[in-house]
Amino acid sequence: MLEHFCECYSDLSGPILCPVLGSIIPLFIPNSRIRPIRLIGLCASLITFLYSPVPRIQFDPSTAKSQFVESLRWLPYENINFYLGIDGLSFFFVILTTFLIPICILVGWSGMRSYGKEYITASLIREFLMIAVFRMLDPLLFYVLPESVLIPMLCGAEHLLFAGIKLFLCRGLVQ
Numbered sequence: 001m002l003e004h005f006c007e008c009y010s011d012l013s014g015p016i017l018c019p020v021l022g023s024i025i026p027l028f029i030p031n032s033r034i035r036p037i038r039l040i041g042l043c044a045s046l047i048t049f050l051y052s053p054v055p056r057i058q059f060d061p062s063t064a065k066s067q068f069v070e071s072l073r074w075l076p077y078e079n080i081n082f083y084l085g086i087d088g089l090s091f092f093f094v095i096l097t098t099f100l101i102p103i104c105i106l107v108g109w110s111g112m113r114s115y116g117k118e119y120i121t122a123s124l125i126r127e128f129l130m131i132a133v134f135r136m137l138d139p140l141l142f143y144v145l146p147e148s149v150l151i152p153m154l155c156g157a158e159h160l161l162f163a164g165i166k167l168f169l170c171r172g173l174v175q
Contacts, residue, residue: 012055015051015052015131016132016135018044019044019045020124022040022047022124023124023125023128025040025044026040026117029117034116037116041124042102042105045101045102045123048101052098056091059091066085066086066087067087068086070085080140081138094135104123129148130149
C-alpha cells in the first residue's frame, strides 16, 4: 500500500509546503493562547519529518542525476523556472533538517511565553527555507534561498535585521 502511495504521489513540494502552512496558522491565534500555537508548530514539523523520507522508497542510488524533478514556469519572460529535485546527498540533509526542527521547537518549549508565536513561525519558515535549499535546482533560487535562511534567525532585533539585509545585499554584489 505504501509503494502504491509513492507511485501516485512522488512530488517534493509537500515537505516544503507543510512548514509554510504550519507557520501561517498560528498568526490567527492570539498570543495569550500559547499552548495551541506550540502544538501546531510541533505537529507541522513532525508531519514534515514523517513525510520527508517517502521518496527514499523509489530513490535509485545507482545514478548521480537528480531524481523526482519537478518544474514550474515561474517568471517566463526572464526564463526563470522553479526546479525541484533531489540527489543522494541532499536527501539526507533534508531528513537531518526535518529531524532537528522538532527538537529545536521542543528545546524552546518552556521558554516561549512572551514570543511563542514568533518563535514557532520563525522556526517553521527556517525549516521551509532549508528544505527548499536542499531541493532547489534553479541557480538563481539556489543563491537566494541560503541567504534568506538568515532572515528568520535575525528577527527580533532591528539592528540585527538591518545587518542581515545588508549582508544579503552586499554578498550579492561581491559575488
